[in-house]
Amino acid sequence: MAVKNNIMIVRHQLLAELVKLWKDGKLIEEIDRLPYRLSPKRDAKFGRCCVHKERAIWRYKSFPLLGLDMTDETDELTTLSTYATRALDRLDNPKVKDNIMCVIHEPCSSCVHINYEITNLCKGCVARSCMHNCPKDAIFIDPETSKAHINHSTCISCGICQRSCPYHAVVYIPVPCEDACPVKAISRDEEGLQHIDESKCIYCGKCMNACPFGAIFEISQSFDVLESIRRGKKVVAIVAPSILAQFEAESDKVYGAFKSVGFSDVVEVARGAMDTVEHEAAELQERLGEGQPFMTTSCCPSYMELVKKHVPAMKQYVSETPSPMVFTARRVRAEHPDAVIVFVGPCIAKRKEGRHDPNVDYVMTFEEIASIFDAYEIDFAQVESHTPREASVRQAHGFGAAGGVAGAVKDYLKLDTEKLKILQVSNLDKKNIALLNGFSRTGKAPAGFIEVMACEGGCITGPSSHNFNVPKRQFDRELAKQKLTY
Numbered sequence: 001m002a003v004k005n006n007i008m009i010v011r012h013q014l015l016a017e018l019v020k021l022w023k024d025g026k027l028i029e030e031i032d033r034l035p036y037r038l039s040p041k042r043d044a045k046f047g048r049c050c051v052h053k054e055r056a057i058w059r060y061k062s063f064p065l066l067g068l069d070m071t072d073e074t075d076e077l078t079t080l081s082t083y084a085t086r087a088l089d090r091l092d093n094p095k096v097k098d099n100i101m102c103v104i105h106e107p108c109s110s111c112v113h114i115n116y117e118i119t120n121l122c123k124g125c126v127a128r129s130c131m132h133n134c135p136k137d138a139i140f141i142d143p144e145t146s147k148a149h150i151n152h153s154t155c156i157s158c159g160i161c162q163r164s165c166p167y168h169a170v171v172y173i174p175v176p177c178e179d180a181c182p183v184k185a186i187s188r189d190e191e192g193l194q195h196i197d198e199s200k201c202i203y204c205g206k207c208m209n210a211c212p213f214g215a216i217f218e219i220s221q222s223f224d225v226l227e228s229i230r231r232g233k234k235v236v237a238i239v240a241p242s243i244l245a246q247f248e249a250e251s252d253k254v255y256g257a258f259k260s261v262g263f264s265d266v267v268e269v270a271r272g273a274m275d276t277v278e279h280e281a282a283e284l285q286e287r288l289g290e291g292q293p294f295m296t297t298s299c300c301p302s303y304m305e306l307v308k309k310h311v312p313a314m315k316q317y318v319s320e321t322p323s324p325m326v327f328t329a330r331r332v333r334a335e336h337p338d339a340v341i342v343f344v345g346p347c348i349a350k351r352k353e354g355r356h357d358p359n360v361d362y363v364m365t366f367e368e369i370a371s372i373f374d375a376y377e378i379d380f381a382q383v384e385s386h387t388p389r390e391a392s393v394r395q396a397h398g399f400g401a402a403g404g405v406a407g408a409v410k411d412y413l414k415l416d417t418e419k420l421k422i423l424q425v426s427n428l429d430k431k432n433i434a435l436l437n438g439f440s441r442t443g444k445a446p447a448g449f450i451e452v453m454a455c456e457g458g459c460i461t462g463p464s465s466h467n468f469n470v471p472k473r474q475f476d477r478e479l480a481k482q483k484l485t486y
Contacts, residue, residue, distance in 0.1 A: 007214035008468075012371050014038070014058065015065050015222065019375035022226060027088070031080045035059050053106070060104045064217035067224060069102035087223050091231070100203055100351050101218050103186075103194045108215035111175045113192045114150070115157040121169035122147045129164035180210035182430045183310055202305040203349035204428055204454045205463020218348050218464065221362040222372065228340045228362075229262040236336060237263045238328045240345030241270045242400030242459040245475035246366045246466045249380035256383040257373055264339070270392035272328030273399045277408045280321040284409060284449055292317070294445040296436075297405050299323045301349035302454035306428060306436075314440035324399060325350065329359035344369055346462025349454065365464030394482035401475055402426040402458035406451035411486045423447035427456035 017034060021027040035058035039051055059080055063069055066087040073083075118130070118139075124146030131139040131148060138155040139148050148169075150161070162170040177186050177194055185200035186207050194215070196207070208216040229235050237258050247254050255266040276299065287295050298304060298319040307314045325343050332341050342362045343354055354360040395411050398404035406422045413420070423446060425432050436452070439445045455461050460471040467474065 015371035016374040028081050031084045057106050060106045064219045104215050105193050107213040112173045114152045114155045118148050130161035133160050133164045176210040177207040180206040202302045204302045205348040222368045225362050233340050234264045235340045236265045238267045241397045244478035245460040245471035252385040253380045256386040257378045259386050268388050269324045269328045270396040271390050272324035273396035275327035276324045277412050281409045281412045296450040300453050301353035303452045333359040346465040366466040367464045370466035393484045397482050400459045421447040423450045425452045428454040
């Protein structure tokens with residue numbers, strides 16, 4: 001589960017600064033000065049080698065927030081204002097980038113290139129197993145201390161020295177993003193820079209929040225949405241149920257903030273979750289009635305990417321019911337065929353799912369909308385409340401937390417735990433992926449209905465959440481206020 005850190009704060013601050021410039025009509029004129037304003041010469045921060053690198057990093061971190069990535073830079077002398085102009089003109093010539101995420105190479109240079117190091121626990125033993133077993137002769141002995149050292153120019157990080165040392169003096173130093181990725185979708189090139197292989201990536205976002213230097217970004221569509229609003233288009237926000245955990249404010253106040261930014265309407269995706277429950281419950285009964293041993297949920301797009309790319313044998317056991325986002329977008333498109341429909345949630349993988357849904361025009365995250373609220377200086381206490389026209393049942397709002405989908409289906413079918421055994425798989429780490437792989441290979445599982453969510457605790461702790469401090473407590477408090485139930 002992601003925890004709040006300075007990288008998230010910086011990301012939030014930078015987008016808020018960019019949006020504020022845009023709101024004031026000064027983005028093109030002042031964006032080139034922004035890195036200098038954020039890192040003035042007298043105040044080099046965050047331990048970079050110098051203030052000039054800090055400014056360069058501010059510059060490059062602006063790219064994905066403008067909907068660009070490093071491939072868009074063909075000349076280092078091209079100004080940020082040129083790229084900002086390109087971002088604001090994108091609506092006139094829409095072009096969707098192939099990649100969902102990107103690595104900014106400027107800050108991606110401080111992690112270890114070699115994963116093993118010999119510590120001062122080395123006793124300088126006579127056996128010298130580490131040296132004799134090294135396949136590259138990368139370990140040498142200091143003649144004065146008799147202790148071992150690694151020649152990092154020849155080390156290949158095979159780990160044999162660590163396994164050979166009787167004193168456990170050799171430590172493994174992981175690269176955080178590689179260590180966090182459960183499907184080995186991120187790796188280094190010969191220069192030590194990370195690259196994301198999107199043919200393997202499941203968009204769980206673990207690498208983004210694991211990177212201690214903030215080098216990994218999702219490519220934002222914030223300015224596409226804001227420009228659509230500025231140009232007078234009807235822009236409808238469809239908001240994920242996990243919104244209840246994101247802000248220290250009542251949900252109607254949060255929806256009112258969306259209206260203050262300029263969204264024409266706000267629709268709860270919880271309404272689509274009711275459709276998902278109805279269809280998934282019927283599908284579950286049908287499949288189990290036909291003798292299928294188990295069925296898994298299909299709401300989590302990261303899980304769907306996992307099945308598609310890494311566990312294809314599981315496909316036959318996955319529900320074919322569309323996600324709440326899909327059902328909600330269909331409803332909104334039918335009512336507003338000319339609207340720009342924007343899904344807002346905590347999830348990177350929804351960006352991928354949104355590309356396959358003709359009814360979803362853009363995807364934004366809670367982190368992004370929070371930055372926009374800050375840029376607009378929105379005070380929830382002063383915002384006029386907005387209540388969505390269609391009310392949703394409490395169980396549908398509960399989709400945002402682990403157990404919410406399975407619980408809603410069980411309540412809808414009015415079944416007890418004896419009649420329907422449920423298993424929650426919350427957090428797609430290496431261990432849980434191996435568990436799901438086992439279910440798919442054997443065709444056996446300890447429950448008839450398996451709820452799978454990529455994030456520990458459910459969507460309320462998604463990688464692009466805004467509030468990581470009190471999500472469950474806030475979510476439960478807001479959920480309790482929902483009156484309707486099955």
